[in-house]
Amino acid sequence: MSSEPDGPRKGSSRNDTTVAAAKSASSSDGARVKPADALFKNLTRSAGLGLLALIAAIAAFLVLEATDALSANTGNFLTTTEWFPNGSPPVFGVAALLFGTLLTAVIAMVIAVPVAVGIALFITVYAPRRLATPLAFVVDLLAAVPSVIFGLWGLIVLVPRMEGVQKFLTDYFGWIPLFATDNGVVGRSIFVASVVLAIMILPIVAALSREVFLQVPTAHREAALALGATRWEMIRTAVLPYGRPGVISASMLGLGRAMGETIAVALVLPASFDISWQVLSPAGNTIAANVANGFAEANDVGRGALIASGLVLFVVTMIVNMIARAIIARRREFSGAAA
Amino acid sequence: MATRIDVSGLTAYYGKFKAVSDIHFSIEPKSVTAFIGPSGCGKSTVLRTLNRMHEVLPAARVEGRVLLDGEDLYGPGVDPVNVRRAVGMVFQRPNPFPTMSIYDNVVAGLRLNGVRKKSLLDERVEESLRGANLWEEVKDRLGRPGAGLSGGQQQRLCIARAIAVEPQVLLMDEPCSALDPISTLAIEDLISKLKSSYTIVIVTHNMQQAARVSDTTAFFTLDRTGDPGRLVEMDRTEKIFSNPTEKRTEEYITGRFG
Ligand SMILES: Nc1ncnc2c1ncn2[C@@H]1O[C@H](COP(=O)(O)OP(=O)(O)OP(=O)(O)O)[C@@H](O)[C@H]1O
Numbered sequence: 001m002s003s004e005p006d007g008p009r010k011g012s013s014r015n016d017t018t019v020a021a022a023k024s025a026s027s028s029d030g031a032r033v034k035p036a037d038a039l040f041k042n043l044t045r046s047a048g049l050g051l052l053a054l055i056a057a058i059a060a061f062l063v064l065e066a067t068d069a070l071s072a073n074t075g076n077f078l079t080t081t082e083w084f085p086n087g088s089p090p091v092f093g094v095a096a097l098l099f100g101t102l103l104t105a106v107i108a109m110v111i112a113v114p115v116a117v118g119i120a121l122f123i124t125v126y127a128p129r130r131l132a133t134p135l136a137f138v139v140d141l142l143a144a145v146p147s148v149i150f151g152l153w154g155l156i157v158l159v160p161r162m163e164g165v166q167k168f169l170t171d172y173f174g175w176i177p178l179f180a181t182d183n184g185v186v187g188r189s190i191f192v193a194s195v196v197l198a199i200m201i202l203p204i205v206a207a208l209s210r211e212v213f214l215q216v217p218t219a220h221r222e223a224a225l226a227l228g229a230t231r232w233e234m235i236r237t238a239v240l241p242y243g244r245p246g247v248i249s250a251s252m253l254g255l256g257r258a259m260g261e262t263i264a265v266a267l268v269l270p271a272s273f274d275i276s277w278q279v280l281s282p283a284g285n286t287i288a289a290n291v292a293n294g295f296a297e298a299n300d301v302g303r304g305a306l307i308a309s310g311l312v313l314f315v316v317t318m319i320v321n322m323i324a325r326a327i328i329a330r331r332r333e334f335s336g337a338a339a
Numbered sequence: 340m341a342t343r344i345d346v347s348g349l350t351a352y353y354g355k356f357k358a359v360s361d362i363h364f365s366i367e368p369k370s371v372t373a374f375i376g377p378s379g380c381g382k383s384t385v386l387r388t389l390n391r392m393h394e395v396l397p398a399a400r401v402e403g404r405v406l407l408d409g410e411d412l413y414g415p416g417v418d419p420v421n422v423r424r425a426v427g428m429v430f431q432r433p434n435p436f437p438t439m440s441i442y443d444n445v446v447a448g449l450r451l452n453g454v455r456k457k458s459l460l461d462e463r464v465e466e467s468l469r470g471a472n473l474w475e476e477v478k479d480r481l482g483r484p485g486a487g488l489s490g491g492q493q494q495r496l497c498i499a500r501a502i503a504v505e506p507q508v509l510l511m512d513e514p515c516s517a518l519d520p521i522s523t524l525a526i527e528d529l530i531s532k533l534k535s536s537y538t539i540v541i542v543t544h545n546m547q548q549a550a551r552v553s554d555t556t557a558f559f560t561l562d563r564t565g566d567p568g569r570l571v572e573m574d575r576t577e578k579i580f581s582n583p584t585e586k587r588t589e590e591y592i593t594g595r596f597g
Pocket residue numbers: 353356358376377378379380381382383384385396568
């Protein structure tokens with residue numbers, strides 16, 4: 001039996017909403033809508049709405065929990081640096097945590113992004129094909145490995161060896177406030193946490209940047225070369241400008257991961273709640289690490305406080321992404337999207 | 340400024356594949372030379388050996404000699420970067436840098452050469468855009484993206500970019516194949532004008548175009564697919580189109596090529 005004559009009958013037996021939707025759709029855009037299209041449209045629409053409702057419910061729950069804790073708080077949540085939500089009266093604030101989160105993430109980016117871009121450029125521009133293909137494969141593979149693996153490697157192998165690097169930095173560059181220390185004491189610092197984070201996000205940023213640079217049309221690369229550009233000049237005139245939005249997006253993904261990373265940072269940092277620019281001194285904490293450290297022992301207020309800090313992280317991540325989008329959009333007409 | 344080109348024993352490979360074999364020809368200074376021939380006969384390949392763009396492709400290599408005013412481009416110690424600064428190129432599809440403004444596109448080559456002085460750059464932008472017959476159309480929007488121009492304007496922008504560095508030779512690979520007849524005429528006019536300052540080599544599939552713009556025409560062909568391309572004959576354009584020496588050439592230009 002052919003399915004052709006069956007079509008209309010099946011259609012008529014479908015539920016009313018689908019038919020109504022099909023009717024309204026066909027009347028609105030003036031074209032006949034096939035039953036399958038209408039069905040698919042409704043499926044996707046309800047999936048989308050369902051997801052939105054779920055997110056709204058989760059957000060409502062979190063905000064409710066957080067509000068309870070915030071109203072019990074005797075400090076200012078945004079400016080207080082201490083974190084005693086389980087005390088009586090509870091006093092806690094996200095200032096030091098937020099500071100640590102942003103600082104570790106930014107330092108991690110400063111370390112990871114140039115290295116990742118360098119790796120991506122090496123693979124796409126410099127390496128002979130015999131080397132580029134396996135290298136690209138390895139980077140993609142590493143990007144697929146959960147970042148906590150790199151975090152563990154960093155903790156076990158790298159952290160014990162960071163002492164010397166940190167000593168060197170403070171001895172020779174201690175005159176830069178960032179690298180100053182109290183009497184040369186270095187330790188489990190923001191800097192070490194940042195290096196571990198950098199290692200964690202390096203593969204994903206490198207893999208995405210490589211994809212981005214691969215997209216640069218041969219025509220633009222040849223245009224630069226034909227003008228007498230060296231390979232590096234070709235990268236500067238054709239590859240980097242074209243890849244800029246993609247690299248920014250890749251970096252933002254890395255930044256998001258760095259800010260949200262819990263265990264690795266929790267294992268490195270001594271969980272102290274102070275705001276200090278001395279990135280080599282043993283101090284610091286981040287929002288995500290604090291959640292990992294504190295959730296088990298938290299009472300109701302403590303849990304609410306952690307949730308509130310999580311919401312702050314969420315908002316900050318959103319702001320960072322919006323800024324990145326704004327940067328990309330600012331030069332959209334020069335992005336090559338039109339070409 | 341304009342330069343003669345002498346090619347001898349030129350053979351070009353893509354990996355193991357021999358694309359063109361044992362090419363010999365000479366090009367006079369301040370002349371327009373057209374390369375014609377069936378698709379795949381190696382016109383683009385030969386053109387790209389003239390500014391060492393051929394070897395940019397992986398595993399591509401060249402044998403033989405290309406003399407630019409007597410100096411071998413493939414001689415030992417010759418930097419391809421310098422060759423490409425002396426021999427400009429315009430591609431089949433207009434390829435202005437999409438991330439740059441019209442102004443920045445034109446001066447891209449100058450900036451690579453280290454020219455920074457604003458007044459000098461300004462001067463050369465106007466000069467080159469006038470040279471490419473584009474100045475009047477874009478002078479009020481030099482800061483706009485180059486990719487926002489029409490196809491024909493983009494191709495003239497690419498020509499302006501190529502001549503801004505004052506090369507000795509200008510290579511053009513089917514520069515009009517992506518353009519409408521009006522833009523094509525604009526480019527052909529431009530070629531006739533540029534001839535007074537540059538040695539020009541143009542690849543074209545358009546016989547009328549070759550007849551209109553060129554002084555000399557070179558006909559390439561390949562005997563069977565998989566065989567390397569070869570130069571059949573090269574002569575004054577009038578001669579090639581009225582009374583070619585080789586039968587293959589006559590068959591091709593009269594459309595009886597099989
Ligand atoms: N990048 C490449 N890799 C491998 N082979 C190539 C490459 N480019 C061209 N070839 C081969 O070299 C030969 C000559 O190509 P070429 O592009 O020079 O021909 P053409 O005369 O310019 O053709 P058309 O008129 O279609 O542009 C063809 O057989 C082609 O398949």
